[in-house]
Structures are given as C-alpha cells and as structure tokens.
Amino acid sequence: MITSKTQLVGLLGHPVSHSQSPLMHNAAFAELGLDFAYAAFDVEPERLGEAVAGIRALGIKGVNVTIPHKVAIMPMLDEIDPLAQRIGAVNTVVNRNGRLIGYNTDGTGYVRSLVEETGIDLREHVVTMMGAGGAARAVAFTLAEQGVREIRIINRSRERAALLAEHVGTIVPTAVIDPADGKAAIADATLLINTTSIGMHPQVDEMPVQADWLHPGLIVSDLIYNPLETCLLKEARACGARVHSGVGMFVNQGALAFELWTGQTAPAGTMRDIVLQQLTKTSS
C-alpha cells in the first residue's frame, strides 16, 4: 500500500508503455517488504528538464532513464559516476539528499549476466560486436575494463564504430571491421554479441549476420529480450553454439539500480521470474 512514507522511484523514457521495469521493481520491493513504489513516466524530449526539476521538487528517490533521454539528461545532473562518464550515457539516477547522481548499470548488468549464465573467463575471449549505439558503448567499455583479449566492432555507420573503437581502444586492442568482412571477423572470434536492434519485435525474422557465418566455437549473445529467443539465437543454437539472451542484462541492470536506490541486495531471481512470465505471456 502506498502511504505518506512511501519512497517513489520510476522510469523516464518516451515511450514507456511497453516497459517491464515497473512490474519487475514493484515485485522486488514487495518481496523484500520495502516501502518503495515504481512508476513509469512518459516524458517528451523537450520536457526532460521539467521532469528532472520534478525529481528534485518532489523528492523522488531515483529513476531509470531510457531512450531517448540517456545522453540528454547528463548535463542536468549534479554528478556523473566515472563509468557512466566514460560510457557517455546514464541509465540510473540516484537522489542523495537533493544531489542527483547519474550512473550506468547497463554494461555491468550485461557482464554480470553473461558471466553468471555461461561461466566464462572474459580474459580468454575475442569479441566481435555487431552495433555501436548506446547499449554497445556500455557493453564494450565494460568488457574492455574486464580485460577481454580483443574487440572487433561492426556497424552500419562506420563513423559511430570508429568513435567507439577510438575510446575503447585505449583499454584493449580494438578494430573496426567493414560489414562485408563480417564472416572472417566471426570465424576466429569466441564471443559474438548483437547490440543492434535487428531481430527485435516486430522484425523477428531478421538477423544481424548471415546464419552460415556462425560456428560451434562461439558463444552468441543477443541484447534483445523481445522475443526471448531471437532468430540469431535460434540459428546459433542450431549450429551448436552456446547462446545467451538479453533477459539477464535487463534483470541485472535493474537489480544494480535497485541496489543503488535501496542499499539492499536485489532479489534477482524473483525479478527474472516475473519478467520471463510476462514476456512469455505477451509473445504467446
């Protein structure tokens, strides 16, 4: 029950009606008996400043930030965590006694889920990454900081890939690969990550690479979680590769935000179950 003591957190995005975050976080608060409530706010880009002033005025404890506000919100905050600064985007804001601090939990959430679900030692892996957008930046920086052997970036617009490679290349060897040379860049890679939106609902039959570029020596990881198993993951499984879906990243980025707001360990199992239940329902 919401009372005058309830602490409010939420999501700023546009649109937000499809978001699983309110369901996931409210289930987690209920599980731990925390007096918190999570709401989704549809904020048009030109009203983001007003929304941030609203967080301060209303004493909202924190928010998640999603498309299209992850970069635009940065100058409106009082402090940016160093990892979020390096990534160049914020997906979580914490209100600490009136000071708004921006974090990015996407990359750490991704890596936590990848390692938990596959048990791999990242330092042994050569990564080929499809895409160079916001999620790619978070994933590439975090993988680089975890010490992967090499990162190859393939993206439709080369300039975006080159900019990301320039930054990540200061941490680990990083190359920009032309999409036409994708087959060779995957042939001797051990981890293939799709960070593009290719294959996401409703374009569920599309793939970011050709099926015959996949091989059994790969772990194939897709950031997309709707559908739960993308066409890329189906083809990867069929050729004998190991697969990793985007659900774990979604749950873990949420769990890390939960921990920043509440100071408590998030019930990640409950969060995962409720998201899987909802996604299975909506995709059937």
Ligand code: NAP
């Ligand atoms: P974004 O910043 O808009 O980046 C989109 C990326 O996809 C860019 O690299 C873009 O290439 C590429 N792309 C899009 N359409 C393409 C097409 N038709 N052909 C070739 N490339 C195409 O978006 P984002 O925030 O990084 O999100 C990317 C994906 O990650 C989405 O599917 C999103 O749902 C998923 N995601 C998942 C989680 C999670 O928790 N599991 C979290 C964040 C994001 P260009 O640079 O050439 O435009």
